[in-house]
Amino acid sequence: MLARTRPEGAMNALLKHKSLALNFLQRELRNRFVGTGLGLYLSLIHPFLQLGVYTLIFSLVFRAQLAELNGRSFVLFFALGLWPWLMFREGVGRATQSIVNNAALVSKIAFPRELLVYTAVTVPFIIHLIGFALVLVVLAVFGEPVALIGIPSWLVLICGWYGFSLALGLLFASVQVYWRELDHLLETLWMLVFYLTPILFSLSQVPAAWKPWLAMNPLGYVFTRLREVLLNGKPLWIATDFVFLAIALLAFWCARMVFIRLEERFDDAL
């Protein structure tokens, strides 16, 4: 049988192929913005419009009330949930297609295939991080500043979120190669996750009978924390934040093992 050598660590692979990773990143960023206005539209204008529409519907039409707002506006509340969601949704979505879309490269050239997944996840995180910063500045100008003290916590939490997105990206990208129906099913999953996670609402609004069920959704924790550290600046740190970071790391490690195992036969399915 084939001798199975211990796989190279993700960090080693990255460092060894630093220039390739940078090239992939550059190319992916250029793909989005060069020669087309679509990149700018999708990464900035579309999310701004989304924010506007949700704000309109929820605060003006439904007149929803939130206890934890403390007089802050809905629009800030939504923005704090929407951008982390966009990073995740777009990053994992693009990662899912990243191997299949680069079949020619994967079947002709030897390079670490995981770099394609990392690139696909990283670029939406970068783009929406910039968009998010812009939104926060605009909101601050209009009298809705975030709690600056919460920024370090937010950055740490978003790193965990990024790690978790990489994990799902690796998993879905490798599965998609063999099971091409996956991305269609994911569309449904995204829709459910978006509405069953406290992104547009907060857990406090949920009827008491449903609360325990929704609280079981681990993504809810992430969105609640990402929001509250910037909205109120408290609590800045809680012990479970580090549990979350550990889980994200573990998820990444497991997903990478799955990827490495499934990678062996990519050539047969592409």
Added chain:
Amino acid sequence: MHSSPLVVAKNLSKHYASPASRTGGFSALRNAWNRRPPSSPFIALDDVSFAVNRGESLAIVGENGAGKSTLLKLIAGVVKATHGSVAVNGTTSALLELGSGFHPEYTGSENIALSAALLGIPAAQFEAKKAEIIAFADIGGALDKPVKTYSSGMVVRLGFAVATAVNPDLLITDEVMAVGDEAFQKKCIRWVEGYLKQGGTLLLVSHSMYHVQKLCSHAIWLEHGRMREAGDALSVSQRYLAYSQSKSTQEMLDDHAHAQADGLYRVQNARLNGEDLPATLAMGASLHVSAEIISPDGRTPHVMIGLVREDGTPIYGTGSEFDGVRLTQKHSQSFSLAFTYEAPPLLPGGYLVRLHAMDPEGMRLFDTVERSFVVVGQTREMGVVRLPHRWQ
């Protein structure tokens, strides 16, 4: 310190799921996860072992579908072996398909950066070599136009040019020197020769026996995924050439021989140098032809002897009637033929001796029998025969 071989392949096999058995869907995922072998696999490569030392260069020859490209992909690390193992104790650059990393929307100069990164060239080294790459490609102002506007020749030029910036221990090339115009091909070959001179090691897949003989010291011949022959490049490529020439005309010859088998005058027990099997002849060695001609009416038949290349090109023909020779009678109905080509000036390749039984009048042809032989030798002369010549 470099005493161990650069490349060691042990019992390499590669099985692909045959298109018919490709299930797709969830079961494909399950099979991949369980590493279950495909149910009715297509065996692209079957138990191939070899080693390549540093500074040696190895050619891989064989017909289309023999597994040559699969073997290169395994060594390059693009695909994983189903069984067996391959180890490369050094850096590798593989040119499996020139320009496969190019993005059509980007300009040539933008594309060479990624292409270089894919070949594992660090950014600093690439910057240092960029001017050299551009000079090698020599495509002028097209460099700043999108690759989609390029001709296939220009893509190839650019693709190969990037590779010249690498200095790997092992260079793997798949038919890349058979592309582009002749001038560029020569440029590529000069570069590869320079690379080899500096102690580089080359793995080459090529249908051009000229390239094989010019660039490689050793060769392996793959047939249906198995190793048919391995040895020095010259003799393996010559035997492969002879084989492929004979194969292309074999069917035609079979039909021809069959149609005339029931003729009145027949050829039997035809032998070359006393052998039934295809003979191997060293360049310049004499070739003895012997046969029995059956004459049912006991009269002395005539015989024609033709020498043709294995693709059927006639080289020389003569006959007992032309030469005024009478065959020796052995029995009442059997005459013996003994004939020798004295030191024929044939160049390496595959040849056939054709024996035709004729009636005693030398008018009608009744039977044709063929025997093939291979001329082997160490030469890079080209053509069929060596013509006496002199340089002034």
